[in-house]
Amino acid sequence: MSLSNYERIAHLQDQIEFLHGDLLDQNSLISAIRDSNPDEIYNLAAMSFVPTSWNQPVLTGEFTALGVTRTLEAMRVASPKARYYQASSSEMFGLVREVPQNEETPFHPRSPYGVAKVYGHWITVNCRESYNMYACSGICFRA
Numbered sequence: 001m002s003l004s005n006y007e008r009i010a011h012l013q014d015q016i017e018f019l020h021g022d023l024l025d026q027n028s029l030i031s032a033i034r035d036s037n038p039d040e041i042y043n044l045a046a047m048s049f050v051p052t053s054w055n056q057p058v059l060t061g062e063f064t065a066l067g068v069t070r071t072l073e074a075m076r077v078a079s080p081k082a083r084y085y086q087a088s089s090s091e092m093f094g095l096v097r098e099v100p101q102n103e104e105t106p107f108h109p110r111s112p113y114g115v116a117k118v119y120g121h122w123i124t125v126n127c128r129e130s131y132n133m134y135a136c137s138g139i140c141f142r143a
């Protein structure tokens with residue numbers, strides 16, 4: 001478990017109820033979602049430093065890819081009417097075939113992080129289509 005560091009949100013801390021969930025632990029996610037009964041779920045979690053994904057590719061896949069599946073499954077079980085947002089990444093395009101990229105540009109990731117993000121993106125699509133869940137992705141680019 002990570003150490004709690006609330007420094008960046010100290011100004012909001014008294015306005016937020018914290019529930020613990022671990023992207024590696026399905027039951028903790030089900031409990032957190034069941035306890036909070038959310039209207040919306042935003043998954044911004046990932047191994048976010050691309051070079052680190054080369055040093056820890058399996059852990060990157062666990063958090064950044066399978067963590068999405070665990071979160072979506074927890075939502076499906078505990079709060080199926082919630083709306084889900086998956087933060088996808090421009091890293092999914094990797095070796096780009098066109099500039100700028102658009103919805104038709106094929107993915108060609110060039111790192112374990114990019115590959116994991118592609119998985120998270122497509123499992124979100126699959127859950128939306130297979131379970132009729134409100135699940136969408138936004139592909140984030142750095143400015």
